[in-house]
Amino acid sequence: MRRVWTSYAFRRILQSVFVIWLVSTITFLLMHFMPGDPIEIMAGRLNSAGMSHDQALATAANIVNYDPDASVWAQYLDFLKGLVTLDMGNSLTSPSKTVFDHVMEYLPWTLFAVGAGIVLATVIGLSIGMAAAYRRGSAFDHAMTSIGSFLTGVPNYILIAAVVVIGYTVLGILPFLDMRGxxxxxxxxxxxxxFFGDALYHAILPIIAFAFTATGSFLLNMKAATTEVLTEDYVTVARARGLKPGRISRSYVGRNAMLPVIPQVALQMGTLVGGSIVIEQILDYPGVGQMLMSAISDRDYPVVQAAVIILATSVVIASLIVDLVLVKIDPRIKTEGQDA
Incomplete structure (x- = not known):
């Protein structure tokens, strides 16, 4: 038990659980103190549909799964119970659906687009970044560094908006209207x-948009890390031993250069998921970002609350996975964490 308690993986899992609890608690407090009572909002809609006021209040209280007369502490405990059991009530705009089912109709599409964008950015960014480091000072290096800086500095929603305007409006070669949805x-x-081919066709523009910024960041970080590793003594010794350049690149340079880049994956995941709101609005891609904007405009507080918690949890879990993988690649991280 002592070995488990002091292990790096167990401590990281505890930290992740604490962060998820903290985000959930803050979200609950924000939703609780926001103006407008969810029951009154739902009762007003039912009342306008022809239901009596008392009946509308009773129906709304049952749908929303919320007792306005209970204390904040009791409501908080019910909220935590619903969070653990994935029972967060029903959507105000779609009373027949639970909040979890409503969110899960949109979340996989965002995760698919963001995940594909990260994979694309990782392959392109790391490959070009390493190639630029091996050819540092050349025209290729200067060109790729400039492109990476441009992609990192300009917001991805501006870049994808420019792609749509130029490709659809100016050149007329981009079937933007057919790619929506x-x-x-x-x-x-x-x-x-x-189905998979058609879903990929409609997700092409979101994938490109999510890959823009991540590609530039991965490229610049990989170039800097590779350039630093190439000056290390063990690389010079490997060359003096007559090892093949391919083996040196894979075993000595690539593996060590990727160490500072891997945490960027989790950071970019969080940035891209958070930025999906703007991208999905521009491209009319019905993901969780567009769902969140609709829920905010409709004052569908249960859905807003669930969406924020699920997005935050996704980012925390992604960060946890990256940290655990990084420990496997570089065990020194675990030792340094234990010493600290």
Whole structure:
């Protein structure tokens, strides 16, 4: 038990659980003290539909899963219980759906676009960054560094908006109207190539938008890390031993140069998920960002609360996974953490 308690993985898991609890508590307090009672909002909608006021209040209280007469502490305990059991009541705009089901209709699409964008950015950014470091001082190095700085400095929603304007409005080669939405009308969801191909077609622009900033960041960080590793003594010794350049690049340079870049994956994941609100609005891509904006405008507090918690939890879990993987790559991190 002592070994488990003092292990790096266990301590990181505890930290992640604490962060999720803290975010959930802050979200609960913000939603609780925001103006407007969810029950009154739902009762007003039911009342306008022809239901009596008393009946509307009773129905709304049952739908929202919220007791306005209970103390804040009792409401908080019910909130934590619902959070653990994934029962956070029903959506105010879609009373027949639970909040969890409502959010899960949108969240996979955002995670798919963001995940594909991260993968694309990782492959392109790390490859070009390492190549630029090996050719430092060349025209290729200067060109790639400038492109990486440009992609990092300019917001991705401006870049993708420029792509849409130039490709659709100016050149007329981008079928933007056909690419909006999740899938083409008539395509049935399922585990078949037709559905996946169509979903990928509609997610191309969001994937490119999410990959823009991450590619520039990965490129610059990988170039800097590779340049530093190439000056290390163990690389010089490996060359003196006559090892092949490919083996030196993979085993000595690439592995060590990736260490400071790997945490950037989690940071970019958080940035891109948070920035999905603007991207999905511009591209009319129905993901969790667009759902969150609609819930805020409709004052659907249970959905807003669940969306914020789920997004924060996704980022925390991604960061946890990256840290645990990083420990496997570089065990010195675990030793330094134990000493601290």
């Amino acid at each position: 999740r899938v083409t009308a008539g395509v049935e969801p399922g585990f078949d190539p037709v």
